[in-house]
Amino acid sequence: MKIRENYSLKALNTFGLDAKARYFCTLHKLSGIRTLTAWQQEHPDLPLLFLGGGSNMLFVNDYPGLVVHMRLETLEVLGQDADYHYVRAGAGNNWHEFVRWTIDQGFAGLENLSLIPGTVGAAPMQNIGAYGVELKDHVYEVQALDWRTAELRDFSVDECCFAYRDSYFKSVEPDRWLIIAVVFRLPRHPQWKTDYAGVQEQLQDKVLDARMISDAIINIRQTKLPDPAQIGNAGSFFKNPMIPVVQWENLKVQFPTMPGWPQQHEVKLSAGWLIDQCGWKGKREGDAGTYAKHALVLVNHGNATGAEVWNFAQGVIASVQDKFGITLEPEPRVL
Ligand SMILES: Cc1cc2nc3c(=O)[nH]c(=O)nc-3n(C[C@H](O)[C@H](O)[C@H](O)COP(=O)(O)OP(=O)(O)OC[C@H]3O[C@@H](n4cnc5c(N)ncnc54)[C@H](O)[C@@H]3O)c2cc1C
Numbered sequence: 001m002k003i004r005e006n007y008s009l010k011a012l013n014t015f016g017l018d019a020k021a022r023y024f025c026t027l028h029k030l031s032g033i034r035t036l037t038a039w040q041q042e043h044p045d046l047p048l049l050f051l052g053g054g055s056n057m058l059f060v061n062d063y064p065g066l067v068v069h070m071r072l073e074t075l076e077v078l079g080q081d082a083d084y085h086y087v088r089a090g091a092g093n094n095w096h097e098f099v100r101w102t103i104d105q106g107f108a109g110l111e112n113l114s115l116i117p118g119t120v121g122a123a124p125m126q127n128i129g130a131y132g133v134e135l136k137d138h139v140y141e142v143q144a145l146d147w148r149t150a151e152l153r154d155f156s157v158d159e160c161c162f163a164y165r166d167s168y169f170k171s172v173e174p175d176r177w178l179i180i181a182v183v184f185r186l187p188r189h190p191q192w193k194t195d196y197a198g199v200q201e202q203l204q205d206k207v208l209d210a211r212m213i214s215d216a217i218i219n220i221r222q223t224k225l226p227d228p229a230q231i232g233n234a235g236s237f238f239k240n241p242m243i244p245v246v247q248w249e250n251l252k253v254q255f256p257t258m259p260g261w262p263q264q265h266e267v268k269l270s271a272g273w274l275i276d277q278c279g280w281k282g283k284r285e286g287d288a289g290t291y292a293k294h295a296l297v298l299v300n301h302g303n304a305t306g307a308e309v310w311n312f313a314q315g316v317i318a319s320v321q322d323k324f325g326i327t328l329e330p331e332p333r334v335l
Contacts, residue, residue, distance in 0.1 A: 001025050001032040003039065003066070012069065013054030014117060016232035017306045019335075021067035022046070027092075028071045030180060036147055039066060048147070049335070050178055052119030053094070056126065056234055056332045058313075060306040063335060070121050072180055077105060084185040086140060091121020091179050095128075099214065108190035108210035109138045114217045117228060117235070121179040125170045126331070127162040131217055132193040136162035140185040144169070144177035153177075164268075165239050165331055226291050232300030233291065237313060238271040238328040251324065271320075271328055272296035278319040288312040310334065 007024030010016060023046070025035070040048065047065035051057075074090035075098070085107045089098050095118050099110045112133035116123075124142050128135050139162075142155045161168040169177050192208050194200055202216035226233050243251075248260055248267040255277075260267040272295050275281070281295035287304035289312065291297040298309055298316075317328045 001027065001035045003035070007067070009051075009054065009059060009063070009067065012051060013057050013059060014228035014232060014234055015054075015058060015300050015306070015309065016228070017059045017300065017304075017309070019059030019306060020062040021049075022062070022064050023066040024069070025066065026069045026071050028073075030072065030145075033145065033147060033150060033178070036066070036068060037150065040148065048175065050121075050175075052091070052122035053117050055117035055228065056122065058234060058306055058309060058330070058332050058334045060310045060334060068178075070119060070178075072121070074181070075101065078183065080188065083188055084140075085188060086183060086185055088143075088181055088183045089120045090181050091119060093120045094118075095120055095123055102184075102186060103210045103214055107186040109184070109186040111210040111214040112193055112196075112217055114214040115221045120182055124160060124162070124167055124179060124182060126165045127160075127167050129165070130221075131196045131199060134162070136160070138184050138186060140183040142169075142179055143181040143183065144179045146176055147178045148176075152180075164242070224294060226294075226297060226299060231291075232302075232304075233297050234332040236271070236296045236331050237298040238275070238296060238316075239331050240271045241269045241274075241326050241328060242266040243269060243326065247325075255324070269326070274320045274324055274326060274328070275316055278316070278323055280316055280319070285312055285315075290316070 003023050003025045005023060007021045008018060009021055010018045049063060049067050051067050051069045071092040072090040073092045075093060076088045078086040078088055096115050098120050099114050102110055112131040113128060116128055116130060123135050136157060139157050142160055144155060145152050192213060194203055198220045199216055202219060206212060243266060245267060251258055259270050259273055275295040280290050282292040283290055286308055287301040288308045289299055289301060291299050298313060300309060320326055320328050
């Protein structure tokens, strides 16, 4: 495995930011992990970062350590029982191609997560979700490696501590575990989730199958979200805030049209709505801005630097804080 120096990450992050990695390598085989361990022993003070599709990262600065690009691309059908098909996907597989592969095998479950950019290995990091489905609904186990000791461990769904855009790997032990594969449990008798805005309209009264739902989701996403190949972005830039019920009741008096979805002990708000109300939709400062059709998506119109996008994000955070008293939290990893 070759370790390169001063490597440009521009083509490897969906914001299209021209950050450089001081050191860079691509991991095609698990045996390459030995090189990483040896490198760490030689450079104990430098950090290490795993990179998938770079679709959930904002590089504000050059990366001072080693960036490891994950390309482990195995795919296997493991078998089935009365209720589920089991498949194992290597971390470096493209997520959307993997979803379509499961559909080609006649398996359902992941169709609502179609067209999410990135890799299989990064999907558990923030428990990706869309259109009423989250990754955790279909994971059987996550196979990960403690890259410092080469200890291999299978994490059950409970051990992954999945939550809204969160997991054990993201919050409890960040950067310790290299996810090498995910085993999925896909239902043999699926229950379709089509009650999300826009999905019903696309499907109308058709007899449903996974491919049809996947196609509908792809259509909706292509009309709503910017394609990173055309305009740099990382999807939703902020998490939807969760606030206590009392705060929600007070805000509802001041802002009667504010949307909110009661969860167990909290209420989930729409970050997009809050940002829109502060007048940010379609705004632009230099080449950093919000997408004209969706205030929640920050974009790089061409030559913005990571610092410019991050400054723009700070402006959005400050005005939502001023108007609503709510602190927005970025969804991508800011480096
Ligand atoms: C247009 C667009 C739409 C999007 N829509 C959605 C959506 O609907 N729902 C949603 O949840 N997200 C969405 N996202 C965000 C993003 O696609 C997901 O978070 C995706 O899972 C990131 O995958 P990645 O491979 O690009 O991860 P990266 O950005 O490369 O990495 C993200 C994090 O995971 C870590 N990581 C990556 N691979 C591994 C590994 N193998 N082991 C350990 N750590 C690893 C990285 O170190 C980093 O901390 C969208 C992004 C874009 C650009």
